[in-house]
Amino acid sequence: MVSLFTNDAFSASAYAALRARLSVEIVSDFGAAEFASAIARRFRMRIVTEKEAVSAFADFDHWRARVATHVVVESADVVAAETIIRRLDLPLRAPDALHIAIAQRLGAELATFDEKMKSGAQALGLPLTPL
Secondary structure, three states: OHHHHOOOOOHHHHHHHHHHOOOOOEEEHHHHHHHHHHHHHHHHOOOOOHHHHHHHHHHHHHHHHHOOEEEOOOHHHHHHHHHHHOOOOOOOOHHHHHHHHHHHHHOOOEOOOOHHHHHHHHHOOOOEOOO
16 A cells, blocks of 8 residues: 555556556455554654655555545454464464454455565465556
8 A cells, every 4th residue: 555655666566556446446454554653653754754754644644534434443353363463384474364364354455565465365365466
C-alpha cells in the first residue's frame, strides 16, 4: 500500500496491479497501522517531507474509506500467525505471518512486493495477486 501513496521503485507496478484488479481491496486494521508506521519511518529517515507524509495519510484514509473493505484483526488471526511462525521452514516475521493469516481467514489473495512474504504465502498455498 505504501507504494500506492508515495513515489518509490514499486509505485508503477502497484498502480498497474490496482487498475487491473476487479475484486474488492481489503485492508485490515493491522495493515493500516503498518502503513502508518512505514510512512512515519520514511518521514523520520527524511525520505519524505512532513507535507508528503500528511498527504499520504490523507490519501490513504480517503482511498480506504471509499474503495477498500475494512477488516478487523481477530484473536484467531494472531493464533494462526503464531502457528505459521512456528513452522521453522518459513522465514516469516510476525507482521508478515499476521497478514497471511488474515488473508487465509478471508480466502483472499495477498499482494506484496516482499519476496520472503511471497515465498511464505506460496508455501502455505495462499494465492498471490500478480504484481
